[in-house]
Amino acid sequence: MQVTETLNDGLKRGYAITVTATELENKVQEKLVEAQPEVEMKGFRKGKVPLALLKKQFGQRLIGEAMQEAVDGAMNKHFEESGDRPAMQPDVKMTNDDWKEGDDVQVELSYEALPEIPEVDLASIQLEKPVVKVDEASVDEALENLAENAQDFEPRDEGDAAVDGDQVVMDFVGKVDGEAFEGGSAEDFPLVLGSGSFIPGFEEQLVGVKATEEKDVTVNFPDEYQAEHLAGKEAVFSCSIKEVRRPVTATINDDLxxxxxxxxxxxxxxxxxxxxxxxxxxxxxxxxxxxxxxxxxxxxxxxxxxxxxxxxxxxxxxxxxxxxxxxxxxxxxxxxxxxxxxxxxxxxxxxxxxxxxxxxxxxxxxxxxxxxxxxxxxxxxxxxxxxxxxxxxxxxxxxxxxxxxxxxxxxxxxxxxxxxxxxxxxxxxxxxxxxxxxxxxxxxx
CATH class of the missing domain: 1.10.3120.10 (Trigger factor, C-terminal domain)
Incomplete structure (x- = not known):
């Protein structure tokens, strides 16, 4: 086997690899001898099939395997001896496309080698480590944020109208074409106005409602609504408002x-x-x-x-x-x-x-x-x-x-x-x- 350098430009490398016909034939022969003891064929006892017959039967496949192994072996040997490490997968291609049995195999190998990395005196690197100590004020601020996120709701005064951010407790029944549909009804449902929990346009129509009020809300289901039988259709929700509650920040205590x-x-x-x-x-x-x-x-x-x-x-x-x-x-x-x-x-x-x-x-x-x-x-x-x-x-x-x-x-x-x-x-x-x-x-x- 011959390996000849064809390119050495910066990190770019190129090599021509020649696997002689004799080397290829020897590899095929080795594979046949290795496989012979396990081969069974009609008319012959196990392990007694002549090598010539085995070669006729399996030769083409073994030649392909032998080629691959020979080229891989040449590449591995080259990288081991040269110390090169390819930056990416090497490009390997056979150059004599008109190859036939009995010819040498000509292969072109090209790649970019990883560079030599210079030594670095790590002890000479000076770094500043910023240190922040947790103080009581920071903990208090975090607690206040938690309290805001864990807000409670308390009843508004009788007769107060709901505003954005309030919680409305209600019963509702939704109908399409005058018929109630599955999943469109609920009792004692708490809805925070402005939360975007319901169909677009629903919550906005409840702004201004009061406890004990009846309110019909008309909305259109989105065209791409998950329930296909409702997608794009108009629905009317009859809502019975039971209570209007205003948000209050949770108290910072053991309960929180x-x-x-x-x-x-x-x-x-x-x-x-x-x-x-x-x-x-x-x-x-x-x-x-x-x-x-x-x-x-x-x-x-x-x-x-x-x-x-x-x-x-x-x-x-x-x-x-x-x-x-x-x-x-x-x-x-x-x-x-x-x-x-x-x-x-x-x-x-x-x-x-x-x-x-x-x-x-x-x-x-x-x-x-x-x-x-x-x-x-x-x-x-x-x-x-x-x-x-x-x-x-x-x-x-x-x-x-x-x-x-x-x-x-x-x-x-x-x-x-x-x-x-x-x-x-x-x-x-x-x-x-x-x-x-x-x-x-x-x-x-």
Missing amino acids: AKKFGAEDLATLRTQISERLQEEYADASRALMKRALLDALDEKVSFELPPSLVETEAGQIAHQLWHEENPDVQGHDHPEIETTDEHKKLAERRVRLGLLLAELGQKAEIEVSDSEMTQAVMNQARQYPGQEREFFEFIQKNQQMQQQLRAPIFEDKVVTYVFELADVSETEISKDDLQKKLEEMDEKDV
């Missing part, structure tokens, strides 16, 4: 705490404090990670595989286009052109991705099975009732597994670098933390 699953108010305050501390820590880590990536981007420079940059730029352009055109859900849209800005961002992402991968490999960082299982479980929760199907889908889909594994791996590498970098803590207010996060988001736009 129990609504949120806490034993008492003191326990709820502790839980809020812990949650706020986690939120501040997550925000601080996000800022540190961004600062780390910026520092690495400035410290390290190396040639990038054009194919990786091109692919990443295309993905960035595609993602940004969909963000600007949220109404387009599928991919039936004009071709999206990449710009210099897309390419610049792609170069940064590819450079940092390769660098983090190198750092993780040298540090022998791996994603454990338990971490992957947890990641799959977190994703599966988005598909209630279909968790098992989702698990099976992930098990069969290598690309999806990689999409789940990649951010876990990156996060572990970032943690590893944080431990080696020169990190100094700086106490700041939560408002300053929020401002820094907003500034970071603006840079990403």
Whole structure:
């Protein structure tokens, strides 16, 4: 077997591989000898079928297998000896299309090699860790927000009319063409006006009603209503108003705490404090990670595989286009052109991705099975009732597994670098933390 270099330009590589007819014939013969003991054929005892007959019967299939194995073996040997790592799947094609049995096999191999990643003195990286301490005022503010979200309703004075945001308790019967329909009736139903819980136009017509009042509400079901027999039809709901209630903010006490699953108010305050501390820590880590990536981007420079940059730029352009055109859900849209800005961002992402991968490999960082299982479980929760199907889908889909594994791996590498970098803590207010996060988001736009 001969391997001859045909291209060596930057990271681009090209090789001509020749598998001689003799090598191919020898491989086929080896396969025939290996299979002979297990072959049964009419007129012969098991294992006694002549090799010539086996070759006539299975030769063409074995030649294809031998070709593939020979080329794969040559590629693996080449990568092992050269130390090259292809950036993407190598392009392999047979160049003598008029090949016939007895000819040598000519194959062309081309790929882009991953670059050599320079060493980085991680200890020289200086990072600032913003620290926000949870104070009583922040806990009080969070409690007040909870109380607003857990609002109660109390009866309005007799004769008061309902306004937007009030709760109306009523009995109602809905009819289409004068006939009551299934699911269109209820008793003692509490409806918050302005909540958008009912058909468009329904709640607006109840603004101004009073307790004990009778009110007919006329609405049209949407054309795409889930119940096809009602879609697009006019309906009249006869409503008997029993009570009008105004919203009141819940009292901050043990009862409120129990609504949120806490034993008492003191326990709820502790839980809020812990949650706020986690939120501040997550925000601080996000800022540190961004600062780390910026520092690495400035410290390290190396040639990038054009194919990786091109692919990443295309993905960035595609993602940004969909963000600007949220109404387009599928991919039936004009071709999206990449710009210099897309390419610049792609170069940064590819450079940092390769660098983090190198750092993780040298540090022998791996994603454990338990971490992957947890990641799959977190994703599966988005598909209630279909968790098992989702698990099976992930098990069969290598690309999806990689999409789940990649951010876990990156996060572990970032943690590893944080431990080696020169990190100094700086106490700041939560408002300053929020401002820094907003500034970071603006840079990403």
